[in-house]
Amino acid sequence: MTALGRLAVQDLRLLRALVAVAHTGNVTRAAELLNLTQPALSVQLRKLSDLTDLTLFQRNVRGLRLTADGEMLAAKAETVLDALQEFDQLLRTMRSQLRGTLRIGTIIDPEFTRLGALLQRLLETAPQLSTSLRHGVSGEVLDQIGQGQLDVGFYLGAPAEAEAGRFHGRHLARLRYRVVAAPPLAQRARGMDWAQLARLPWVGTPPASVHNRLLGARFAACGVQQNVVAQVDQEASMLAMARTGVGLSLCRDLIALHEAQSGSVVILDQQPLETELTFQCQAARADDPVIAAAFRAIDHVWGH
Numbered sequence: 001m002t003a004l005g006r007l008a009v010q011d012l013r014l015l016r017a018l019v020a021v022a023h024t025g026n027v028t029r030a031a032e033l034l035n036l037t038q039p040a041l042s043v044q045l046r047k048l049s050d051l052t053d054l055t056l057f058q059r060n061v062r063g064l065r066l067t068a069d070g071e072m073l074a075a076k077a078e079t080v081l082d083a084l085q086e087f088d089q090l091l092r093t094m095r096s097q098l099r100g101t102l103r104i105g106t107i108i109d110p111e112f113t114r115l116g117a118l119l120q121r122l123l124e125t126a127p128q129l130s131t132s133l134r135h136g137v138s139g140e141v142l143d144q145i146g147q148g149q150l151d152v153g154f155y156l157g158a159p160a161e162a163e164a165g166r167f168h169g170r171h172l173a174r175l176r177y178r179v180v181a182a183p184p185l186a187q188r189a190r191g192m193d194w195a196q197l198a199r200l201p202w203v204g205t206p207p208a209s210v211h212n213r214l215l216g217a218r219f220a221a222c223g224v225q226q227n228v229v230a231q232v233d234q235e236a237s238m239l240a241m242a243r244t245g246v247g248l249s250l251c252r253d254l255i256a257l258h259e260a261q262s263g264s265v266v267i268l269d270q271q272p273l274e275t276e277l278t279f280q281c282q283a284a285r286a287d288d289p290v291i292a293a294a295f296r297a298i299d300h301v302w303g304h
Contacts, residue, residue, distance in 0.1 A: 012084070015077040017044040018056065022066055022074035098126040102290050104133050105141030105153025108235060108252075113154050113172075113277065114301050121297040129290065137233055139208025142167070145280055152281045152294045156210035168286040169278040170295060172302050176253040176272040177214060182245035186266035189248065194270065195222040201247035203238050204228030211238070211250045214273040239265075 013034075020030035021041075031041040049056050056070035066074060102122070106115055119131060134141075134150060141153040146166065156175065179197070181189060189200055198219050204226065205211040219226050229247050232238050235255075242249035243264045251259070253272060259265045279298045281291050298304075 012081065014044055014048040014051070015081055017041055018048055018070070018074050019078050019081060021045065021057070021064055022071070022078075025064060027064060098129045098290055098293055100290060101130045101132050102294055103149070103151045104131055104294070105144055105150040106133050106135045107138050107141055107154045107156065112252075117301045118294075118297055121300050122293065125297060126290075126293050129293065137206055137208045138210045139213070140206075142280060143208070145282060148282070151285070151288075151291055152279065155278050155280045156275050157213065157278070158276060166283055167280050168283040169280040170298060170302075170304065172277040172279055172298070175275050175277055177211070177250040177275070178253055178256040178272050179248055179268040179270050180239075180242050180251045180256050180259065180265040181248045181268065182243055182264075183266055185245050185248065186268060189268055193222075194218055195224050197248065197268075197270070198222065198224040198226050200227060201229040202226050203241045203247040203249040204231040205238065206231065206233050209233065210275055214275060215250060218273060 016034060017030070020033050021027060024030045024033060027038055027041055031038045034041065045057065052073065054069045054073070055067050056073060057064045058067055106113065110116060122129060122131060134144070136144070138154070138156040141150065142155045144150040145153050155169065185200070189197060215226055230241055232241065235252070238249045239251060239255070239259065241247065242251070250273065256265070256267050260267050279295070285291050
């Protein structure tokens, strides 16, 4: 076996011993630095000399002096030890960083949910974490979180609707929905109450959507059923059908105001229906590092 091979099977104490003596020039002080006895350090130095087949030290009145070979090896040993320390630090950093994939359920438009800002914050704070987005209807997102198909997601509805105890959520914003219709249908609906409006044609949505839940509760309170003539699962499609007079539709307040200003729809006089935007996960997984990172990011983005 070569000298390098013999040295490679030894632990790093021999290199540390060489560097300590090089720095102090004294076996006693080097032993104190390494928390060793002087005889133990002397044994390590002799072992290093034997393994390298080199004269690394010369004694003088002040202690030990490195030979030219000793100085060259000490400099290289210090480089090796520094590199190992950097390696260890990198390893600890990598172990502490979040890894894997965060599955996020998204709804409505990304501008309103601040999805872009959320993803940017996650990239800044957890660069090793990848994200997978799945867009859907609000209630479906919550179901997929409950079934473990998604880690976190946006939901439209009060916390109680998200089964407090089973889900853990963060309130983000209040939303108001208005009833809109094309001008001719709006003229027919003028002065009607909710029970009368139910008999007019409506653009409906799937049961899991917030529109369905809001209108279902309102009409159930009046003891009537909604007259659904067409069903869609996207707000853009609902609005497009409302513009062409297919039926009445719910529309988020700001969008409704913008459409009304352009004259494409009319906002009816009924009281707005209100709900809230929340960010949800399974309550049992709220402390998972990846999910906790998502909630820290959402808190930063929404100023909580």
